Amino acid sequence: MHSPINGLTFCIHTFGCQMNKHDSERIAGMLEALGALMVETVEESDIVVFMTCCVREAADTRLYGQVASMKNIPLRAESPLSKRVIAVGGCIGQRDGEKLTEALPHLDVVFGTHNLGSLPRLLEAAIEGQGKQVEVLAASSEFPTELPTSREHSWAAWLPITIGCNNFCSYCIVPYVRGREKSRSIEDIVAEAERYVASGVKEITLLGQNVNSYGRDLYGKPRFADILDAVDQTGIERLRFATSHPKDLTDEVIEKFGSLRSLMPALHLPVQSGSNAILAAMNRRYSRDHYLRLISKIRDVQPDIALSTDIIVGFPGETAKDFEDTYRLVEEVGYHQVFTFIYSKREGTPAAQIEDPTPREVIQERFDRLVDLVQKRAFELNQPDVGSVVPILVEGSSKRDERMIAGKSPKNQTVHALAPQGVTPSELAGTFVNVKIDDAKTWYLSGHVLGANERL
Known part of the structure; x- marks a missing residue:
């Protein structure tokens, strides 16, 4: 018809x-x-x-x-x-x-x-x-996996393993609009990953509001580590996942950063605050010490891992001490990237009922201080990569210069390099090239494509 x-x-x-x-x-x-x-x-x-x-x-x-x-x-x-x-x-x-x-x-x-x-x-x-x-339906009766997909890049694919969320953080509207957590079967996930690999996909990103709790509704306990093992075995070249809730990150999953060939050394682990009082008010269900112990375990397994996080500044009731706890945590952990937000009231969430007398200019000053620290630490953490050779998955031409290629390192850093003579960046899109890093900025690395006579 x-x-x-x-x-x-x-x-x-x-x-x-x-x-x-x-x-x-x-x-x-x-x-x-x-x-x-x-x-x-x-x-x-x-x-x-x-x-x-x-x-x-x-x-x-x-x-x-x-x-x-x-x-x-x-x-x-x-x-x-x-x-x-x-x-x-x-x-x-x-x-x-x-x-x-x-x-x-x-x-x-x-x-x-x-x-x-x-x-x-x-x-x-x-x-x-x-x-x-x-x-607008109140809930979905099944996992929506059979719809056709037109991917932005042929060599990269999102692969949802759960939908919805059961966490009900006090500031977050997501459980109310995405519904309760629902997992796909391991068999369905692996079958889709195998189809992607067979079609030439180089990188898969597993998706869920909280990937670490994957399978609790289906199997009675989280089985995210099993998913990582199974997708790694499909032959995918790069494997990533988002997002990871600290309260459910297990030692078994952490160990995969040291044992799986395809799992990239990058982890997004939202902390939201470094203050125990604010974490409790947010209903995050972990403490500052628990989070820092996770970071220590992760770095024991994968010392060169690049960490990123989310932080909310100005959550209702945040004191100067609460903010200093967050500031010191960022200093201590050292993140390659931090997504910083000023708290935004969402009607229908418990936090929206909390009155906060803190002046907006005080919250803005805290936010600006934190952003300055984030940029300083990100710049410092990129410096050790100068002089190293980094394999990048090319995404196309750089927005800075169309003659240059842009791609992602294993640590998810953006890398720029002049395309080899006679080859355009678009021709290299979806392929791996080795780039020797000559310079490191706050948010990207730059270098040159390794020549035939240069050593890895």
Whole structure:
């Protein structure tokens, strides 16, 4: 049956986490399967899909601003539609549902996190003049693994192993919009990984709101270490995962950083705060000492590991001492990257009920101090790589200079190097090259591709 989507153009604006990015790849796959063409800009598109995040208030503001701006962007001259079709999905779609169409009258489709596969049907109804389409399910009855996917890069793949979250951190809206944690079977995960390897994928990133608790709902106990073993055995060249909750990180998983060939020496381990009082108020269910013991164990197994984390500054009730505890933890641990956020109140979460008299300028001063420290430590931690040879997986040309290649090191550092003579960066995309590091900055390394006469 002919779909009214056939022949239309679409673009997707994605905010938030890796799970949203993977969901966007699924949307692209579904629309392309119906004959639509993905384009880069709103001006070229007949359909615009916003995949949203509601973790921070700024995401709401940005969404409303961008959707409102659609009214002023004319349709392409060749479009068969009388108006551009606008859809909002992801976490804001799940949370707000029909309220979005009331606030944004020119919005056509709203869908939630549990009914991604319904989007083509909802878009078709909107295109055929059946009015605004809103469908938000309270929960998903099964793991959504059978939808087609159009990946951003042919050599890299997201592989979700769980959806949802059971942790209910007091500041976080995710369990309310993504639902309770649900795991895929080991057999399904391994089968998908094997298909990726057979198709030429070089790097797989396992995804979950908390990968460390994988399998608790299916098998009665976490089996994430088994997943790492099984995916490693598929022959994948690089294996990564996100995100890892400290309260569930086991010695068995930590040991895999020293024993698995494919598991890269990089770990994102969100701490959120270095203060025991704030960690308790956040309902994180670990202490500062427990977190630091984990870091010590990880470095015993993999001394050269690159650590990254998330930190919230200005959580309600944070005192000067609480902040100093966080500052000292960052100094002590040494992170290659820290994602720093000023606390953003999310209605519907327990933390939103906590009053905080701390002046905004005090919170901003703390935040600025922390960012300065993060940059200083990241610069210091990159310096030992100068003079070393790093194998990078090339992603394409550098944004700094189109003649240069850009790629990722095993430690997930961005690396720039001039492409070898006679070869363009795009021709090297998806391949491994060895780069000798000549210089190290705060957020990237630069060097030259190893010549034939140079030693590894």
